[in-house]
Amino acid sequence: xxxxxxxxxxxxxxxxxxxxxxxxxxxxxxxxxxxxxxxxxxxxxxxxxxxxxxxxxxxxxxxxxxxxxxxxxxxxxxxxxxxxxxxxxxxxxxxxxxxxxxxxxxxxxxxxxxxxxxxxxxxxxxxxxxxxxxxxxxxxxxxxxxxxxxxxxxxxxxxxxxxxxxxxxxxxxxxxxxxxxxxxxxxxxxxxxxxxxxxxxxxxxxxxxxxxxxxxxxxxxxxxxxxxxxxxxxxxxxxxxxxxxxxxxxxxxxxxxxxxxxxxxxxxxxxxxxxxxxxxxxxxxxxxxxxxxxxxxxxxxxxxxxxxxxxxxxxxxxxxxxx
Numbered sequence: 001x002x003x004x005x006x007x008x009x010x011x012x013x014x015x016x017x018x019x020x021x022x023x024x025x026x027x028x029x030x031x032x033x034x035x036x037x038x039x040x041x042x043x044x045x046x047x048x049x050x051x052x053x054x055x056x057x058x059x060x061x062x063x064x065x066x067x068x069x070x071x072x073x074x075x076x077x078x079x080x081x082x083x084x085x086x087x088x089x090x091x092x093x094x095x096x097x098x099x100x101x102x103x104x105x106x107x108x109x110x111x112x113x114x115x116x117x118x119x120x121x122x123x124x125x126x127x128x129x130x131x132x133x134x135x136x137x138x139x140x141x142x143x144x145x146x147x148x149x150x151x152x153x154x155x156x157x158x159x160x161x162x163x164x165x166x167x168x169x170x171x172x173x174x175x176x177x178x179x180x181x182x183x184x185x186x187x188x189x190x191x192x193x194x195x196x197x198x199x200x201x202x203x204x205x206x207x208x209x210x211x212x213x214x215x216x217x218x219x220x221x222x223x224x225x226x227x228x229x230x231x232x233x234x235x236x237x238x239x240x241x242x243x244x245x246x247x248x249x250x251x252x253x254x255x256x257x258x259x260x261x262x263x264x265x266x267x268x269x270x271x272x273x274x275x276x277x278x279x280x281x282x283x284x285x286x287x288x289x290x291x292x293x294x295x296x297x298x299x300x301x302x303x304x305x306x307x308x309x310x311x312x313x314x315x316x317x318x319x320x321x322x323x
Contacts, residue, residue, distance in 0.1 A: 049076065049111050053087045060094030067099045073109030073131065083282050086268065086275055089144050092118045101185055102128040107170060110137070113155055118147055120237055122182035128173035132157040149237060151181045183234045254288040254315055257307050263319070264303045270294040270316060276303060278314075285314040292318060 056066050091098060100116050102108055104125035108116060113131045116122055118141075124130070135158040142148050153159065154171050176182050252272050264276040270287035271294060277283075285303060287294045295301055295318075302321060303314040 049074065050081070050084050050087065053084065053091060053115075056098065057087045057090040057094065060091055060096035060098055063095045065097040065099065067101070068115060069101045069103065070108050070112040070115075071103060071106055073107045074111040074115070076110040076114060076137070082275075082284070085140060085144070086282060088114070088118060088141075089268075092144055092147050097121065099123070102130070102173060103185070104128055104173075107131055114141065116182075117141060117151055117155075121234070122176075123185040124173040124176050124182040125185060126172070126174040126177055129170040130155055130173065130176060131170055134158075149181065150179055151176065154179065154181070180232075183232075252286065252288065253290050254286065254310055255307060256288065256315060256317070257304060259304050261302045261304045261317075264301050264314070264316070266295050266297050266299050266301060266316075268297060273313070276301060276314060276316060278303065283314050284312070285316045286310065288315045289318055289321070 056068070059066050097120050098115075098118060099121040100112070100119040101123035102112070102116070102125060104127045106125075107129040108131050110131050110133060113133055114137070116124075116130065132155045135156060138148070138152055138156055141152065154176060157169075173182075177184055262278055264278045264283075264285070266274070267277045267282060268274040270276075270285065272287040274285060274287075275282045276285040283303075285301075286306070300319050301316045302319050303316050305311075306313045306315045
């Protein structure tokens with residue numbers, strides 16, 4: 001009895017020590033906060049959506065990793081200007097990594113759903129809600145290039161697959177995870193602590209039963225345990241080469257009017273159409289010199305208002321051309 005009782009006490013002490021080691025870090029865990037980006041002031045909710053997207057796009061263009069956690073709905077609202085879509089295009093095509101996470105019980109909002117579609121990595125809790133988008137918004141997203149995977153179909157309010165929508169306005173995170181369109185974030189907080197407490201209780205109960213029967217070594221055959229399931233690899237959006245025309249190609253012919261010319265700065269590739277900045281505003285422009293290669297982003301050009309079929313565009317010319 002003495003040796004058996006001493007062995008049982010040691011077993012209980014070992015269970016308590018291991019449980020304390022495992023539970024110690026979990027008890028002090030607090031819910032994760034959004035990663036603070038040094039060049040973006042405030043959280044996701046501070047400032048305008050357009051300003052945040054512009055800042056994140058700059059970071060991604062520099063090859064940085066940007067992490068955004070949606071703790072409350074982020075609405076797109078009426079911020080659908082040409083400048084906004086230009087920033088979203090840069091956010092999608094940058095060399096950096098853009099990670100969007102939706103904690104449990106939270107809803108993305110329309111702006112948050114747009115960010116999820118453009119993200120290179122998605123972390124979605126199974127009880128989160130993904131706000132559905134208007135077909136017109138999805139159509140505008142598809143014009144940015146190969147940005148849409150099956151998530152665009154899941155959040156299309158015009159199609160709303162059976163069982164995938166909550167009151168026709170949201171899609172549950174469980175549906176997104178089941179489709180392999182995101183991965184579930186690591187569990188934290190009270191849910192993890194509760195699970196660990198249940199495991200500790202089960203271990204202590206087993207120790208009590210062990211003591212009540214005495215310490216006896218089983219000589220019977222060992223039952224093989226089933227193999228543990230291997231977790232699926234984290235979801236990453238397939239890298240698809242964007243269907244973009246090569247940079248610095250000659251422009252197209254256009255009728256150049258004799259109107260006043262202004263100086264502008266190239267803000268996106270003119271291949272041959274793109275965007276230029278005039279007086280801190282973006283305008284759609286077309287490169288009209290069919291002999292010279294289009295300028296790089298950041299280089300100066302002269303612009304004049306187009307006529308005829310080009311009346312909605314600015315005609316871009318080499319600086320000083322024709323003066």
